[in-house]
Amino acid sequence: MNALSDMPALDAGLETLILSLQSTARNRVFSASYGGQRLWIKTVARPRLRSAVLLQQVIAKLFGLPILQPAQNHGGAAGLAAEAAAIGKIAAAGFPVPPVIACTADWLVLGDAGEALESRLNSLRDRQPEDCWRLIAEAGTLLSRLHGAELWHGGAQIRNFSWTQNGPGLLDFEDHDLPRMTLHERQARDLLLFLYSLTRYDRNPEAPRLPALAARLLGAASPDVHASLRRLRRRMAWLLALARLIAPYAGRDVRQAVAADDALRAVLG
Numbered sequence: 001m002n003a004l005s006d007m008p009a010l011d012a013g014l015e016t017l018i019l020s021l022q023s024t025a026r027n028r029v030f031s032a033s034y035g036g037q038r039l040w041i042k043t044v045a046r047p048r049l050r051s052a053v054l055l056q057q058v059i060a061k062l063f064g065l066p067i068l069q070p071a072q073n074h075g076g077a078a079g080l081a082a083e084a085a086a087i088g089k090i091a092a093a094g095f096p097v098p099p100v101i102a103c104t105a106d107w108l109v110l111g112d113a114g115e116a117l118e119s120r121l122n123s124l125r126d127r128q129p130e131d132c133w134r135l136i137a138e139a140g141t142l143l144s145r146l147h148g149a150e151l152w153h154g155g156a157q158i159r160n161f162s163w164t165q166n167g168p169g170l171l172d173f174e175d176h177d178l179p180r181m182t183l184h185e186r187q188a189r190d191l192l193l194f195l196y197s198l199t200r201y202d203r204n205p206e207a208p209r210l211p212a213l214a215a216r217l218l219g220a221a222s223p224d225v226h227a228s229l230r231r232l233r234r235r236m237a238w239l240l241a242l243a244r245l246i247a248p249y250a251g252r253d254v255r256q257a258v259a260a261d262d263a264l265r266a267v268l269g
Contacts, residue, residue, distance in 0.1 A: 010102040010109065014039075018107055038112040039101060042083075045075045045174065060180075063235050067185045067192075067228060071154055071175035077105035079174065084108055086154075086176035093149050095142075096169035098162075113171060114164035121158065125201055132201060133209055139168045140213055143194060144220035146170070147187045154178055156190035157197035184224035188232070191217055191225070192260065199259040200252075210259060211266035218267045230268055233261065 010018075014034050018041055021032055028043045053070050060068035073079050084103040087110075091097050098113035117139060124132035139161045146153065153160065155175035162169040178186045195214055202210045218226060233240065240261050243250070247258045 086173040152186040188228035214263035
């Protein structure tokens with residue numbers, strides 16, 4: 001599926017409900033109850049700021065690292081159709097993703113995929129850290145399985161995972177389109193984003209958990225993914241060294257980047 005004409009049509013009753021809810025929705029993603037099901041509706045996104053995209057492209061070219069290129073998301077109807085197509089492809093491979101109920105020029109309607117895993121982790125982080133990291137490990141296993149099927153997510157931060165009684169699932173494929181990267185660069189990008197998003201759960205600096213997780217993820221990754229990550233670390237070595245120097249005084253983004261790189265360095269050397 002790569003065009004709106006190929007997408008599931010929208011039921012008239014559901015369209016009426018969406019129109020009524022959209023007028024008061026505070027976010028571009030909101031829920032609805034219809035036909036005894038909980039549904040999620042995504043409205044069109046604005047294209048990313050051209051200046052931000054150009055800056056990221058310049059940085060990627062400067063370092064000679066396609067892995068740093070921005071995802072291609074045009075926003076609007078094309079963005080909704082592209083996400084629906086990505087979900088369909090990954091569902092066809094047998095991975096847990098929300099079902100596509102309908103896709104129009106205005107809305108992408110998805111079935112419920114369970115609780116946001118990030119919410120569950122936030123509730124466990126301080127009270128039950130072992131359970132928190134058990135769920136993180138399961139999410140990592142799912143990501144490794146996805147890569148083993150020669151697929152990728154594109155936005156593999158922990159916020160884009162769900163949780164049901166059957167285990168973790170995958171959400172939000174707005175950043176799936178990565179045309180300037182090889183498969184291995186896309187998968188390496190997934191691992192970077194995943195590790196980066198987990199640093200705030202690694203709360204004991206005396207016994208960090210992230211290196212062990214990185215070792216498991218990279219143990220399941222291909223040699224080409226290892227090579228992509230080594231190339232990234234090598235070409236950005238001076239910037240990473242600077243980040244380590246300023247980390248105690250810098251913002252959270254810098255500290256997270258250092259923690260994620262420390263985990264990779266423990267495995268890749």
